[in-house]
Amino acid sequence: MPGPEQTLCFDRQHVWHPYAAIPSEEPRFLVASAEGVRITLADGRQLIDGMSSWWSTILGYRHPALLRAAQEQLARLPHVMFGGFTHEPAVGLVQRLLRLAPPGLEHVFLCDSGSVSVEVAMKMAVQYWAAQGQSARRRFLALRGGYHGDTWGAMSLCDPEQGMHQAFNGIVPSQLFAPVPRSRFGEPADGAELAQIEQLLAQHGHELCAMVLEPIVQATGGMRFYSAELLAGIARLCRQHQVLLIADEIATGFGRTGRLFACEHAGITPDILCVGKALTGGTLSLAATLTSARVAAGIASGTPGLLMHGPTFMGNPLACAVAVAVLDELEQFDWRGRVAQIEEQLRRELEPCRNSPLVQDVRVLGASAVVEMRERIELARVVPQLVQRGVWLRPFGKLLYTMPPFVIRPEELARVTAAMREVAFG
Numbered sequence: 001m002p003g004p005e006q007t008l009c010f011d012r013q014h015v016w017h018p019y020a021a022i023p024s025e026e027p028r029f030l031v032a033s034a035e036g037v038r039i040t041l042a043d044g045r046q047l048i049d050g051m052s053s054w055w056s057t058i059l060g061y062r063h064p065a066l067l068r069a070a071q072e073q074l075a076r077l078p079h080v081m082f083g084g085f086t087h088e089p090a091v092g093l094v095q096r097l098l099r100l101a102p103p104g105l106e107h108v109f110l111c112d113s114g115s116v117s118v119e120v121a122m123k124m125a126v127q128y129w130a131a132q133g134q135s136a137r138r139r140f141l142a143l144r145g146g147y148h149g150d151t152w153g154a155m156s157l158c159d160p161e162q163g164m165h166q167a168f169n170g171i172v173p174s175q176l177f178a179p180v181p182r183s184r185f186g187e188p189a190d191g192a193e194l195a196q197i198e199q200l201l202a203q204h205g206h207e208l209c210a211m212v213l214e215p216i217v218q219a220t221g222g223m224r225f226y227s228a229e230l231l232a233g234i235a236r237l238c239r240q241h242q243v244l245l246i247a248d249e250i251a252t253g254f255g256r257t258g259r260l261f262a263c264e265h266a267g268i269t270p271d272i273l274c275v276g277k278a279l280t281g282g283t284l285s286l287a288a289t290l291t292s293a294r295v296a297a298g299i300a301s302g303t304p305g306l307l308m309h310g311p312t313f314m315g316n317p318l319a320c321a322v323a324v325a326v327l328d329e330l331e332q333f334d335w336r337g338r339v340a341q342i343e344e345q346l347r348r349e350l351e352p353c354r355n356s357p358l359v360q361d362v363r364v365l366g367a368s369a370v371v372e373m374r375e376r377i378e379l380a381r382v383v384p385q386l387v388q389r390g391v392w393l394r395p396f397g398k399l400l401y402t403m404p405p406f407v408i409r410p411e412e413l414a415r416v417t418a419a420m421r422e423v424a425f426g
């Protein structure tokens, strides 16, 4: 068995990590196990996870109900192809998703990751309009400041200038972009903002199949929380101009913003909804694309009348069984109360960061908070400092943020916010 140093050394030389170089100089830590909100490193140090493993482990690591569901399913049927077969975990999951999702969504495509669920949403929109005899409608309108994933189509929807995929500009399909939302959460919509979007829809409606956005929270693209009235206005404009609305709730879905889905803040149902991340509580990779009867029937009325997507691990029974357990747990556990308490504590303990001359802004919504610094955060310096404090956070750009598991205890969250204040004051 190689020792921890050898493992880390091999990793640096040979294993690609997200948005990383080979060989890599970034600080990297060898994980041995995790339980609840704590990650244990190979050297025995314990870290409180303020990231929920990229916002997925909302119920904590190794939650007993999720482990039980996984073990029972593993013993029975870890995987079977979804072409020609179906199974209880998939059907049970779809029943629960439809019960919880905004009203009017009736059909579900189960896929492997968030990015793929966005690809499926894009295909649904293109196929829908082609079936209506409007195959010129094949472009998408997205918001600048957005992030929708790393696959080819999803990359084309990300901010082309401030986003992470500039290397592919000119190769990925060219989409249209509306400005970054300015109206903040809790504020009314700025009429000028809506007018700009209306102009784009009016001018380009004939070539647009859908508008794509992250409702309320632009996550990876900047941790911005925008006006529910703006979202409602955009949904209204899309309807008026007959452009489908795709809501990417991969980051916001399952309670993160204080509502089960962020669309609920604006009282809207999109034509297509993408979910992922927290769907399995961070246990396994699974995502879903939900749509309305109108879109599904539209696709069916075209040629070839089939939705043209079907990955090998579609509807994986193991992942579906765990997702069923997550949704059952969410229906029993007072996550609303927990998220409200987390929000109140984040506000109380992070607002003082505004007093630091190094800090540009502090934003809190539900179980998410960001301290925006004036300068770029040096990962190589700040992450080891946080680890020394027993806290796991992974800032990006100027953003120091936390999206903790909903089961974090107040004293654990206090350690996360104390470490954030320390960084904020330099």
Ligand SMILES: Cc1ncc(COP(=O)(O)O)c(C=O)c1O
Pocket (backbone or CB within 6 Å): 113, 114, 115, 116, 118, 147, 148, 149, 150, 214, 219, 220, 248, 249, 250, 251, 276, 277
């Ligand atoms: C809003 C949003 N959409 C899509 C994705 C891509 O999901 P995945 O990383 O599972 O492919 C992410 C991931 O961070 C996201 O935040």
